[in-house]
Amino acid sequence: MTDRWTKSRVLLARAEKSLPRGVNSGVRATCPLPLYFEDSWGCHVKDVDGNQYIDYSLAWGPLILGHRHPKIVEAVRREAGRAHIYGAQHELEIQVAEKVQALVPCAENVVFASSGTEAVQLALRLARAFTRRNLVVKFEGHYHGWVDSVLVSNHPTAEEAGDAHKPKAVLGSLGQVPNACDNLIVMPWNDPGVLSDLFRQRGQEIAAVILEPVLCNSGCLLPDPGYLEVIRDLCSQSGALLIFDEVITGFRLSLGGAQEFFKVKPDIATFGKALAGGATLSAVAARRDVFDLVLDGRVVFGGTYNGNPIALASALATIEELSLGGGSLLQQTDRMGQRLMSGIRDAASRHGLPLIVSGFGAAFALHFTAKRDLRNYRDTLQDDPHRLREYVFRALAEGLYVLPDGRMYVSAVHHEEDIEETLRAFDRIFSGLADRTRPRV
Numbered sequence: 001m002t003d004r005w006t007k008s009r010v011l012l013a014r015a016e017k018s019l020p021r022g023v024n025s026g027v028r029a030t031c032p033l034p035l036y037f038e039d040s041w042g043c044h045v046k047d048v049d050g051n052q053y054i055d056y057s058l059a060w061g062p063l064i065l066g067h068r069h070p071k072i073v074e075a076v077r078r079e080a081g082r083a084h085i086y087g088a089q090h091e092l093e094i095q096v097a098e099k100v101q102a103l104v105p106c107a108e109n110v111v112f113a114s115s116g117t118e119a120v121q122l123a124l125r126l127a128r129a130f131t132r133r134n135l136v137v138k139f140e141g142h143y144h145g146w147v148d149s150v151l152v153s154n155h156p157t158a159e160e161a162g163d164a165h166k167p168k169a170v171l172g173s174l175g176q177v178p179n180a181c182d183n184l185i186v187m188p189w190n191d192p193g194v195l196s197d198l199f200r201q202r203g204q205e206i207a208a209v210i211l212e213p214v215l216c217n218s219g220c221l222l223p224d225p226g227y228l229e230v231i232r233d234l235c236s237q238s239g240a241l242l243i244f245d246e247v248i249t250g251f252r253l254s255l256g257g258a259q260e261f262f263k264v265k266p267d268i269a270t271f272g273k274a275l276a277g278g279a280t281l282s283a284v285a286a287r288r289d290v291f292d293l294v295l296d297g298r299v300v301f302g303g304t305y306n307g308n309p310i311a312l313a314s315a316l317a318t319i320e321e322l323s324l325g326g327g328s329l330l331q332q333t334d335r336m337g338q339r340l341m342s343g344i345r346d347a348a349s350r351h352g353l354p355l356i357v358s359g360f361g362a363a364f365a366l367h368f369t370a371k372r373d374l375r376n377y378r379d380t381l382q383d384d385p386h387r388l389r390e391y392v393f394r395a396l397a398e399g400l401y402v403l404p405d406g407r408m409y410v411s412a413v414h415h416e417e418d419i420e421e422t423l424r425a426f427d428r429i430f431s432g433l434a435d436r437t438r439p440r441v
């Protein structure tokens with residue numbers, strides 16, 4: 001097939017002979033066409049066919065300062081000239097830990113690993129060890145990485161998951177140990193009554209509640225006002241630990257993450273993505289007494305690449321840049337994102353397309369749905385997947401690189417002119433979508 005993505009198609013066909021499905025992460029295969037890239041700068045990427053895009057994927061989130069930010073490039077270059085990895089201690093570990101401590105309310109202590117998945121694994125282990133309990137509560141539609149213990153009910157079908165108020169725990173993958181479900185209870189998001197009932201019945205068995213404070217992995221759904229506070233109280237009353245998975249919200253929703261934004265302090269929090277502006281780094285921040293179990297060796301925590309100097313150099317540069325002017329870059333990012341959200345809503349209503357745009361300025365999602373309100377994962381199951389796919393395809397053709405699930409990430413280097421160009425493109429995209437769906441006479 002000859003079109004604007006010919007070289008990408010050729011590379012994908014070649015990749016499929018050496019890489020399963022041609023990609024290195026399952027979600028990347030869900031793009032209408034997995035593209036190949038060869039250059040990036042600021043909020044732009046260029047594919048191998050020479051097409052340029054305004055990037056709203058930000059590599060699925062990490063690039064809060066955009067591609068190749070000069071401060072990050074300089075810091076990484078400087079560190080790479082000194083060390084690639086020590087497998088031992090160095091001062092950058094302390095410097096970044098001190099920054100996280102100063103910014104994140106729950107961060108009495110911090111440790112570093114490489115991926116969000118590993119950070120979650122440690123958080124769950126710490127919670128179970130600290131409470132000497134096993135059960136963990138998670139919420140339907142929330143994603144916390146791909147390890148067996150927690151890849152449950154992240155995206156089940158309604159048939160698999162059963163009653164919306166009493167969802168079944170559904171394994172996320174073939175090959176997972178089946179008893180992962182035995183150790184988790186899955187709850188509907190934004191339903192304080194059901195959760196309170198659970199705590200009344202089984203509160204003393206619950207080690208932890210883990211959640212995405214904004215449900216970014218199923219359409220960027222905000223918590224209802226007061227909901228996080230209810231969960232905090234239930235955990236405190238029963239002795240369970242509250243874990244905020246801030247892999248997406250951290251260093252994005254605000255400098256101190258969702259816990260600072262919503263003023264609800266968890267016992268443990270996990271970070272990744274924006275933390276290091278694109279380098280491979282994650283962190284767990286928690287109460288000091290919870291970390292005592294690591295300190296005295298009773299909780300095992302390892303990782304060859306933990307505390308990697310190059311990743312930490314990137315993190316330090318990112319946090320320093322984000323901290324300038326009291327966090328003004330994240331405020332500006334939010335403003336740009338909010339402008340985009342309202343412009344997209346306006347474009348949809350001009351073209352008569354039913355659409356909900358949910359989330360916050362720096363991370364939001366488009367839902368092609370006739371519903372008026374989205375409060376939990378089940379509500380999002382009524383989104384129209386065919387219209388979403390067509391929108392993504394048209395967006396790519398218009399020079400917008402968006403994620404296949406409707407999510408858009410906005411960085412600190414998306415400026416007014418990028419937003420205006422994007423909104424003009426949305427007008428054309430929605431005009432095309434509306435034409436296709438208008439009944440033919």
Ligand SMILES: Cc1ncc(COP(=O)(O)O)c(C=O)c1O
Nearest residue numbers: 115116117143144145245247248
């Ligand atoms: C909220 C959340 N937690 C954990 C993870 C896992 O992080 P990683 O992909 O770095 O392992 C992700 C990844 O998207 C995430 O969004």
